[in-house]
Amino acid sequence: MTELKIAIAGASGRMGKMLVEAIAAASDVRLSGALDVAGSPALGHDAGAFLGRPAGVAITSSLATALAGARCLIDFTRPEGTLAHLAYCAEHGIAMVIGTTGFDDAGKAAIRQAAEKTAIVFAPNMSVGVNVTLKLLEMAAKSFAEGYDIEIVEAHHRHKVDAPSGTALMMGEVIAGALGRDLKQCAVYGREGVTGARDPSTIGFATIRGGDIVGDHTVLFAGDGERIEISHKSSSRVTYAHGALRAARFLADKSSGLYDMRDVLGL
Structure with a gap:
């Protein structure tokens, strides 16, 4: 079975680390890229170092590097960062799972527009x-x-x-x-x-x-x-991480469209 290649935005943050750990524990997905903001002290470090077992993926601030070969980007960061990642993913046909909150109407409209070019699961809570x-x-x-x-x-x-x-x-x-x-x-x-x-x-x-x-x-x-x-x-962010991976798997065979977790779960 081919592993689903996933990149993580905000890889050194609380949610990012939880996602890295969840991917490491799953047999059908693989961490292919780890992204963080320019100036982050985590840049250049292995994304899985905190687990005591390297993931073989260095954290970078380069979108092109982090998303090279990725089928999906999971993003739980800030609206401004997510929208920048969104534009790149739409241009390159990379699916997105967006758990970022705080978007204004213009941001939500940008997500809807990007979904015409790539597949997106957008939900304020992945649990x-x-x-x-x-x-x-x-x-x-x-x-x-x-x-x-x-x-x-x-x-x-x-x-x-x-x-x-x-x-x-x-x-x-x-x-x-x-x-x-x-x-x-x-x-x-x-x-x-x-x-x-x-x-x-x-x-x-x-x-x-x-x-x-x-x-x-x-x-x-x-x-x-x-x-x-x-x-x-x-009681733990692990529920969000597991839900995000379910969303990424849901998008694996989709080329475009905007979905939410109710679509993922068949609700």
């Missing part, structure tokens, strides 16, 4: 559990369409730079879609002072940042006499 949770939320929202207030609470580590999290926003979009609403029109991202009574058509968001929390998400459906909570809590 299999999170994506099953999204399906449960869609079902729940339809049942709690009337008489229930909806609030989304998310918590992440102190280093996360965007808020609300991409996963929380995706939860909001799924719920709003199930209710026939536009999240841009009904989302409430902060409350302070005398806010007045709660508008029942809104979807509220609350953000917590602290410590080393990998990622906790809870959606509260609060009605009269009962509360229903649907939660997903991550």
Whole structure:
């Protein structure tokens, strides 16, 4: 069986290392390239050195070098970096798995445009559990369409730079879609002072940042006499890494198109 050659962006970061480790443990994929930003102290070092067994791939800031021979690039970095990688991958027909969050509308449009030239899985959360949770939320929202207030609470580590999290926003979009609403029109991202009574058509968001929390998400459906909570809590980034590899395998036989994890998982 031919190994799927995968390159990793941000290879020396927390998520990058988790991806390198997941690839090393899999028998059907191989690390073919490791990318990091210019000036990173990791440049020139073997991407698998932290595991105590070299991967035979040096970390580089050169896109051409990192992506030479790669079938897919997995990218969990920053929007500006991901968009630069996206342009190169689209031009050279390299598939992408994008787990980066914080894109604006222009960034999302660039991803859609690039998907006309290469195959892309774009999802704010690659966890299999999170994506099953999204399906449960869609079902729940339809049942709690009337008489229930909806609030989304998310918590992440102190280093996360965007808020609300991409996963929380995706939860909001799924719920709003199930209710026939536009999240841009009904989302409430902060409350302070005398806010007045709660508008029942809104979807509220609350953000917590602290410590080393990998990622906790809870959606509260609060009605009269009962509360229903649907939660997903991550204790390790390994779930994201395993989901990203599933996405890369899904793209192996595709030449173009934009997909998400629900496509990968058949949901």
